[in-house]
Amino acid sequence: MSSRSTGNSYPATRPEDAARASGNLLEVRNLSKSYGPVQVISDVSFDVPRRSVVTLVGENGAGKSTIFNILSGLTGPDRGTVRLDGKAFAPASHRAAVAHGITRVFQEQSLVQNVPVYENLLLGEEARFSRFGQWVDRDAMIRAARRIIEEARLDVDVRRRTGDYDFSTRQSIEIARACLTPALLRGIKEPLVLLDEPTSALDRRDEEGFFDLVRKIRQYGSLLFVSHRLTEVLDISDVIYVLKDGEMVTRVTPEKTDEHQLHGFMVGRERATDYYYENRQQTALPTTPALRAEGVRVLADGPEINLEIRPGEIVGIGGLLDSGKSRLGKAIAGVIRPIGGQVAIGTGPLRRPEIGRATREGLGYIPAERLAEGIIPSFPTAWNFSTGSGGDLFSNRFGFWRGRKERRAVRAHIGALAIRSATPDLAMSRLSGGNQQKVVLARWLERKPDVLILDNPTRGVDAGAKQEIYRVLRDLTDQGVAIILITDELLELIGLSNRILILQHGGVVAEVPAPAEDKPSEQTLVGLMLSDPGQAPSHPQPAARDKIPAPAAPETHLEAAE
Amino acid sequence: MTTTPHPQGRTFLSPLTSLFSRVETSLWFPIGVVLALFVFFSLMTDSFATLRNFSAVSGQAATLLIVCLGATFIVLMGSIDLSVGAIVLLVGAVSVTVLNALNIGWLVIPFAALVGAGLGLVNGLIYTKGKIPSFIVTLGTLSVFSGIALTLLDGRAIQFNAPGLENISIGQWIPRLPNIALWAILAWVVLVFIGQRTRFGRYMYLIGGGEQVARTAGVPVARYKLYAFALSGLLAGFGAILAVARLGAAGPSLGSDLLLNSLAAIVVGGTSLAGGVGGVHRTLIGVLIIAILDNGLNLMGVSQFLQMIIKGLVVIAAVLVSRKSGADQVIK
Numbered sequence: 001m002s003s004r005s006t007g008n009s010y011p012a013t014r015p016e017d018a019a020r021a022s023g024n025l026l027e028v029r030n031l032s033k034s035y036g037p038v039q040v041i042s043d044v045s046f047d048v049p050r051r052s053v054v055t056l057v058g059e060n061g062a063g064k065s066t067i068f069n070i071l072s073g074l075t076g077p078d079r080g081t082v083r084l085d086g087k088a089f090a091p092a093s094h095r096a097a098v099a100h101g102i103t104r105v106f107q108e109q110s111l112v113q114n115v116p117v118y119e120n121l122l123l124g125e126e127a128r129f130s131r132f133g134q135w136v137d138r139d140a141m142i143r144a145a146r147r148i149i150e151e152a153r154l155d156v157d158v159r160r161r162t163g164d165y166d167f168s169t170r171q172s173i174e175i176a177r178a179c180l181t182p183a184l185l186r187g188i189k190e191p192l193v194l195l196d197e198p199t200s201a202l203d204r205r206d207e208e209g210f211f212d213l214v215r216k217i218r219q220y221g222s223l224l225f226v227s228h229r230l231t232e233v234l235d236i237s238d239v240i241y242v243l244k245d246g247e248m249v250t251r252v253t254p255e256k257t258d259e260h261q262l263h264g265f266m267v268g269r270e271r272a273t274d275y276y277y278e279n280r281q282q283t284a285l286p287t288t289p290a291l292r293a294e295g296v297r298v299l300a301d302g303p304e305i306n307l308e309i310r311p312g313e314i315v316g317i318g319g320l321l322d323s324g325k326s327r328l329g330k331a332i333a334g335v336i337r338p339i340g341g342q343v344a345i346g347t348g349p350l351r352r353p354e355i356g357r358a359t360r361e362g363l364g365y366i367p368a369e370r371l372a373e374g375i376i377p378s379f380p381t382a383w384n385f386s387t388g389s390g391g392d393l394f395s396n397r398f399g400f401w402r403g404r405k406e407r408r409a410v411r412a413h414i415g416a417l418a419i420r421s422a423t424p425d426l427a428m429s430r431l432s433g434g435n436q437q438k439v440v441l442a443r444w445l446e447r448k449p450d451v452l453i454l455d456n457p458t459r460g461v462d463a464g465a466k467q468e469i470y471r472v473l474r475d476l477t478d479q480g481v482a483i484i485l486i487t488d489e490l491l492e493l494i495g496l497s498n499r500i501l502i503l504q505h506g507g508v509v510a511e512v513p514a515p516a517e518d519k520p521s522e523q524t525l526v527g528l529m530l531s532d533p534g535q536a537p538s539h540p541q542p543a544a545r546d547k548i549p550a551p552a553a554p555e556t557h558l559e560a561a562e
Numbered sequence: 563m564t565t566t567p568h569p570q571g572r573t574f575l576s577p578l579t580s581l582f583s584r585v586e587t588s589l590w591f592p593i594g595v596v597l598a599l600f601v602f603f604s605l606m607t608d609s610f611a612t613l614r615n616f617s618a619v620s621g622q623a624a625t626l627l628i629v630c631l632g633a634t635f636i637v638l639m640g641s642i643d644l645s646v647g648a649i650v651l652l653v654g655a656v657s658v659t660v661l662n663a664l665n666i667g668w669l670v671i672p673f674a675a676l677v678g679a680g681l682g683l684v685n686g687l688i689y690t691k692g693k694i695p696s697f698i699v700t701l702g703t704l705s706v707f708s709g710i711a712l713t714l715l716d717g718r719a720i721q722f723n724a725p726g727l728e729n730i731s732i733g734q735w736i737p738r739l740p741n742i743a744l745w746a747i748l749a750w751v752v753l754v755f756i757g758q759r760t761r762f763g764r765y766m767y768l769i770g771g772g773e774q775v776a777r778t779a780g781v782p783v784a785r786y787k788l789y790a791f792a793l794s795g796l797l798a799g800f801g802a803i804l805a806v807a808r809l810g811a812a813g814p815s816l817g818s819d820l821l822l823n824s825l826a827a828i829v830v831g832g833t834s835l836a837g838g839v840g841g842v843h844r845t846l847i848g849v850l851i852i853a854i855l856d857n858g859l860n861l862m863g864v865s866q867f868l869q870m871i872i873k874g875l876v877v878i879a880a881v882l883v884s885r886k887s888g889a890d891q892v893i894k
Contacts (some may be wrong), residue, residue: 148825191822232601335777335778354780355777355780356780356781356782358780359779359780359781365778367778371777372775372776373774374775374778376768376771376772376775376838377776378771378838379767379768379771379772379838383764383767383768386764386781387768387775387776387781388779388780390761390764390765390768390781391761391780391781391782394761395760395761395764397763398762399761400759400760401759401760401761401763403759418798434724443779535671
């Protein structure tokens with residue numbers, strides 16, 4: 001669409017581009033910003049060359065989102081300058097930034113669930129499609145939206161309700177909107193797309209589409225990218241900037257670095273090779289299982305799942321987003337009612353699971369969607385912490401709340417888990433994702449559980465906090481806690497689990513042992529996740545991320561939200 | 563990354579954990595409104611700042627306060643109870659009928675409270691078992707309860723026949739303070755304690771702030787919703803019998819102004835209809851604002867119709883001013 005999209009080589013070499021391409025699309029110089037006494041970023045400078053992918057990496061709280069907020073007009077810097085296309089750029093609002101060709105995909109989804117996809121794609125652009133002032137030309141909108149969807153190669157019907165699509169597809173829609181509306185609708189020749197952790201919610205198929213899209217955009221525009229997934233960062237970036245505690249640590253190119261070194265830059269310490277503490281992996285004892293699930297069904301047409309986990313064991317559950325693995329976790333914990341099946345905790349009887357009773361019997365459940373199900377952001381840390389124990393630990397039998405005990409307990413956990421900047425009274429929204437997750441973890445640690453079910457416990461969590469969470473999980477297994485780990489992060493799945501169950505369409509298609517000395521490879525697991533359940537995945541699967549075969553018929557997956 | 567630290571902060575939820583040691587800063591504004599109204603009416607009319615008038619105001623405000631206490635918990639947990647006025651009417655009608663038929667004397671007080679709790683429980687059961695929005699449920703029962711009550715009363719006011727019973731409301735164990743106001747203050751203290759220092763209170767905040775979060779953490783959400791509706795009904799029943807004792811009869815207009823006044827008082831006090839923010843302690847201030855406004859405007863001789871206009875504007879203005887400026891929240 002863009003006038004310069006014909007060239008597909010990078011870096012640009014054609015003569016007519018040379019003049020402009022010599023400069024940078026975006027130049028950031030000496031940017032500083034503080035909120036009250038807290039210096040969030042100080043003296044940050046970086047460049048985004050034309051037609052390139054630039055990545056900012058850093059731990060949570062390193063200042064990446066603040067930089068994005070400044071660039072997208074949500075806030076202004078205290079000091080420093082931004083130049084876009086050679087001109088000073090200081091957007092007064094998000095709208096102004098968008099008008100200059102800077103679009104952004106936020107970490108949290110911002111699509112309206114109840115309207116058709118095309119309305120979401122063209123949100124804020126309705127004026128373009130109105131005739132006689134008010135009359136909106138729906139057909140033209142649908143045509144324009146279809147072009148965006150086709151350009152992004154998504155399998156989406158733009159007239160369907162947005163909420164009908166699963167989380168991953170919605171994320172793809174949002175990415176397509178940010179990436180393609182500037183060029184396709186507003187005629188911006190060199191858009192700059194800001195992507196804040198865009199892939200953390202994508203399943204593998206959509207991830208592949210995303211990387212295609214990135215390549216496409218890079219032929220005419222630039223992308224500024226924030227991600228915790230370093231392998232992917234190394235794959236797609238032209239330049240990587242490392243931020244630490246609000247300061248720019250270094251600028252590297254992917255050819256000259258590796259994941260290991262980047263981790264070192266980010267946390268300021270060489271990352272131990274035993275990131276997942278594999279040497280501490282327990283061997284499960286042949287004792288009575290800590291949890292037994294029989295005949296659990298999570299999808300209406302799905303098979304029954306039987307599951308036993310023993311004290312000290314971590315059972316990993318992997319699968320695509322529509323595999324039903326999150327539902328399985330919720331069903332076993334009793335957060336949702338399974339379609340069928342029973343669960344026994346410890347020596348208890350087999351019963352239909354119910355979360356309230358399960359927690360009393362020694363189970364803890366950490367949901368994947370932290371902001372919707374894990375924490376109440378506006379409430380104090382202490383309140384969020386004590387939520388799981390209101391019925392016993394923190395109230396007496398007359399129903400009186402034991403506030404002093406609550407505060408003492410939360411302080412102890414803040415210390416033990418190194419939950420930075422948390423106090424009992426501080427609203428959870430003020431904590432970083434990693435620290436919020438530690439509070440959720442503390443909620444269950446306080447109960448000294450026998451079984452923990454974790455759904456993507458490190459989603460949106462920085463490298464340092466991740467490793468601390470892994471350490472806590474190993475401590476728990478040392479004490480004989482049984483853990484069910486549901487995760488989309490393959491390395492985490494492999495590194496932490498004793499054995500791994502691969503789910504497809506609500507059923508277990510494979511069980512892979514993963515002893516510390518003989519871990520399965522990523523390729524094996526990806527192969528199992530994508531394999532046709534009918535046949536064994538015998539043919540060698542192509543290597544990890546970037547060459548995953550698209551399934552023959554991409555089915556529309558409707559993971560009903562409960 | 564961290565969520566963007568909001569410059570405006572979230573002081574409105576500065577922890578309510580310790581009740582008397584800290585007063586929320588956001589409370590100063592509504593308290594200021596009460597004082598301003600007080601000064602204004604004192605200057606405008608001679609009869610406002612008199613002991614006799616205070617007795618009258620406290621008597622009028624007491625029923626409203628008692629009824630609002632339970633309803634505040636409902637609003638706090640993100641639901642709504644439109645039926646409190648109807649419960650007052652029905653409990654009043656039933657109590658008078660029973661009192662005249664059985665001559666149970668003082669026992670009518672716990673009887674009324676229990677009938678109220680039962681009606682609240684009906685609301686709660688339909689709400690939690692039927693999974694119908696509380697607005698619809700209580701809108702329906704509002705009509706049902708009123709209809710039953712008016713059938714019982716046959717559209718007329720019925721006097722009760724129990725000598726001395728009126729003393730529980732209009733007697734003055736503390737000089738110049740009608741007993742009904744004393745009851746209201748006692749109920750307020752107890753309910754503030756329940757709100758701030760008990761499991762029930764905490765769960766109300768949790769359910770209002772994040773029902774899904776509470777449920778995922780194992781909080782028995784449905785059971786506590788039932789409790790809340792039963793409590794709301796119980797207090798409405800208690801308020802009803804006190805109002806009946808004060809008036810000496812139950813008539814068709816009993817509780818008719820409670821629907822709007824209770825919601826107005828709760829919201830003006832600072833409990834958000836979105837749930838999770840506010841509390842019973844604040845509702846006292848809302849009730850005072852509504853009651854003083856009513857009384858003061860009456861004394862000034864303002865017409866009923868103009869009073870309605872003023873009251874409506876005050877409700878909107880109070881919420882407008884106390885709302886956090888710049889907070890980009892979804893308003894429904």
